[in-house]
Amino acid sequence: MEYNFKDGLDFAKELDEKDDLKEYRNHFYLKEDEIYMDGNSLGLASKEGEKSLLKMLDIWKEEAIKIWNIENGKYHQYSKHIAKKMAPLVGANENEVVITGSTTSNIHQAISTFYKPTKERYKILVDDLNFASDRYAVDSQIRIHGLKVEDAVKVVKSDDGKYINEDKIIEAMTEDVSLILLPTILYRSSQILDMKRLTEEAHKRNIIIGFDLCHAIGAIEIDFSDIKPDFAVWCTYKYLSGGPGSIAGLYINEKHFEKLPGMAGWYGNKLETQFQLKQEFDHQEDASGWQIGTPSLFSMAPLDGVLDIFNEIGMKKIREKSLKLTAYFMYLVDNKLSKYGYKIDNPREDRKRGGHICLTHNKAYQISVALRDLGVIPDFREPNVIRIAPIALYNTFEEVYKVVEILEKIAAEKIYEEYSEIRKTVI
Numbered sequence: 001m002e003y004n005f006k007d008g009l010d011f012a013k014e015l016d017e018k019d020d021l022k023e024y025r026n027h028f029y030l031k032e033d034e035i036y037m038d039g040n041s042l043g044l045a046s047k048e049g050e051k052s053l054l055k056m057l058d059i060w061k062e063e064a065i066k067i068w069n070i071e072n073g074k075y076h077q078y079s080k081h082i083a084k085k086m087a088p089l090v091g092a093n094e095n096e097v098v099i100t101g102s103t104t105s106n107i108h109q110a111i112s113t114f115y116k117p118t119k120e121r122y123k124i125l126v127d128d129l130n131f132a133s134d135r136y137a138v139d140s141q142i143r144i145h146g147l148k149v150e151d152a153v154k155v156v157k158s159d160d161g162k163y164i165n166e167d168k169i170i171e172a173m174t175e176d177v178s179l180i181l182l183p184t185i186l187y188r189s190s191q192i193l194d195m196k197r198l199t200e201e202a203h204k205r206n207i208i209i210g211f212d213l214c215h216a217i218g219a220i221e222i223d224f225s226d227i228k229p230d231f232a233v234w235c236t237y238k239y240l241s242g243g244p245g246s247i248a249g250l251y252i253n254e255k256h257f258e259k260l261p262g263m264a265g266w267y268g269n270k271l272e273t274q275f276q277l278k279q280e281f282d283h284q285e286d287a288s289g290w291q292i293g294t295p296s297l298f299s300m301a302p303l304d305g306v307l308d309i310f311n312e313i314g315m316k317k318i319r320e321k322s323l324k325l326t327a328y329f330m331y332l333v334d335n336k337l338s339k340y341g342y343k344i345d346n347p348r349e350d351r352k353r354g355g356h357i358c359l360t361h362n363k364a365y366q367i368s369v370a371l372r373d374l375g376v377i378p379d380f381r382e383p384n385v386i387r388i389a390p391i392a393l394y395n396t397f398e399e400v401y402k403v404v405e406i407l408e409k410i411a412a413e414k415i416y417e418e419y420s421e422i423r424k425t426v427i
């Protein structure tokens, strides 16, 4: 999309004036003297999320064990309650979504459910730019089957260390591939993979395919009723602002409901017979059947509140604003920062660009530490990436403008030289 941006703080303020979503910023806990650009790592707390969390605490105080019975078993089946609010964000039926575990444990759950290696078909296809935890899960699932990682994991390599070529993924879908796990948006370069095309190609070859939506959920529109992957996983603490370590999402396409979960537990048992506590597992044949143990109510409660904001606005508008924020950032970088060695290393096309900007610089680490001291929270990813995520629900165009000004100051005055290149553990 063409925007006709202009330079100058006044223009940024004008963009904020015209922003339909500007009021939503008041629903989040922002700090006056800080510009938060890290909502893709840990989303800010919302007032709605706080309210639903505190309400959960009150219910525990009041009801104790009765918590499981009140309101028609709402809290016993709390995943279902949240899944109803989550499903529109991925275009799924609510019974295809379960809120359970963490992203990584859900990858284990999905692979242990779908990966049934045979002599001929035993490989898992992955890329080499996905988040490391996904790969650890894949490798350990291969080992559980007594196979060798070197033999059974097929890796599609990036040509440039930034992007993955979809044609190469499709070429790698050979007859020995049993299952594919891919990211929807690459966490470093922000590239969006074409889930529809990849799913169609995988299914033509009878290969199971699943996606990790961690950097896509709450950032872009997703329609699984059209894409129809076999499974998907996502965390809820990044764009969704569910809170640190909030419970993750798992999508199981309805055509697989009768399959047994790879890792079963009593919360995946049919509701009617769960408390009979029989020794034989009686699988609930929808996504909730992939739950394992008792739901973590406090780690789900903030989602109950914050997802109402997402549904009130709808992902279409959220995505529109996000694209405009990142386009504006790119425009300013091109105009003001290129001469200092900053480079945009994410796709420029709307269709291919996720919710964050991948800004590179050979002093990226020191710049990211300097940014923090100057009141901007970005994050840094090895070796030279500063990720900047202007979040549609709470960041402003003025903030984007100010971040660019601060980046300019750090480079022009060589402020980064005051900082050590030695890494701290989390940044």
Ligand SMILES: *Cc1c(COP(=O)(O)O)cnc(C)c1O
Pocket: 102, 103, 104, 105, 130, 131, 133, 134, 183, 187, 212, 214, 215, 235, 248
């Ligand atoms: C954030 C992220 C994770 C995190 O996994 P957890 O199990 O929630 O710690 C995994 N994969 C990707 C692609 C991520 O972006």
